[in-house]
Amino acid sequence: MKAIKVRLWQDLVNYKKPTSFQLKETYPLPPYSTVIGMVHNLCQYQTYHAMKISIQGKNFSKVNDLYTRYEFKNGMTYDSKRHQLKVGDYGVGKGISTTELLVDVKLTLHIIPEDQSIVDEIYNAFLHPWEYPSLGRREDIAIIDKVKVVEVEEQILSKDIRMRKDYGAYIPKDWVENNYILFKNRQQGISDLGTRFQLTKNYELVNYGTKKNPKVFRKWNKKEVYYATYLSAPRKSRVYIDNDEKKDIVFMV
Template identity: 60%
Template sequence: MKENKKAVRLRLYQNMVNYKKPTSFQLKESYPLPPYSTVIGMVHSLCDYKEYKEMEVSVQGKYHSKVNDLYTRYEFKNGMKFDPARHQLQVGEFGISRGISTVELLVDVELLIHIIPQDQSLVGEIEKAFLYPREYPSLGRREDIVIIEEVKVVDIFEEELEEDIELREDFTAYIPLNIIKNESIVVDGAEPGIKSRGTRYRVTKDYELVNYGTVKSPKIFRQWNKVDVLYSSRITAIGGETILKDVDNNIILNA
């Protein structure tokens, strides 16, 4: 077994949380687990990083149930003047509509997250940021507070397994498709002719700033880099295959 790198392993709990799907509006739907970009954003916020630090992330966890809740929604159209028959709020000469909408919340969320910075000298900084957070940590919306149950620096290894290792029975995970394709990880319960069962997502990880305007009149937009993943449970790492795991035999499904 050859040592590869170190990772910061987190065990987190959240009471009620929404990891918003960017394409949902009337009902703010939630991803079943936090996207990679959401986790990376939390790390950068707690570490007070002012520029992007390359890192890989593995996200596993579960939730108990879902509920819907109401929230206040504000809408405005660029340049629309205030109209008392249409708008509830006036800002300067412009109008804003205020109403209610619905948000989907996951209840009793437990997460197991591995953070693997490309620059391994950052491991200690990230560990300290979670042991002694500079402000309350949140994951998802600003109000979705995180309870940190464990922070631990662990050695991670690429190792050829002598026997199968199963993910915790009640846990789900994002599995990058490249890991599925090399068949080192399988998902039990698939129908005949189907290698793996689960839900396909294109999960955001990081972004680049792209200018769609001109040099004199720039129009800067975020161009997101996305990872194709399978969201599923009953995950098994196959004996005889080489996988990434930590010293406590936790499978790492990094992207």
């Protein structure tokens, strides 16, 4: 199968965890839904195009930064002693809060569309983007270092393969359970040293109300993965490999 392989760099970025509020925590790598959203925006798709994604990368460090935070409650009228802003008859609180930022992020993405006929379309969208690419927040600009079309095939390894130094990846749960991927300190008695996440990938709109009074919400399809660094794939593992010069493992989900 064909994939679009993208290498990109970001200066300061937040891939926000949806359950963090007082401190906007960040994932170590962008979730699948974030990457899929960037692809759909660059291609200007109006409907969902199914695709598999592999995400790996690294960052230099993490810092905290301040941002302006606005708070309001539906139907709460303006109170000069409580609110800093008045919008119509309603009150809005304005203050500061903290966000985590990853520094000097380098990512390697593999994008494998289910419809292989749109591979060139996605490739050209990254090669000649119609607007500046962003990944994470709207202001988190992504600098595309390299984009190319590669072949991805399933292989049974004849020798051990190690990932690039300091690079981490989202690894499908079944790869870990089947020992296709090993962690650095497995021999010390701790088998799974990665962090487990349930990451959003795509969603469907579900009406939890009635036809007369619809209440439509997004029902997310989540994927359980491990995040870890210093990874290796042992001999006889069944993994996906691209045909690029460095022959990266493709952790497609």
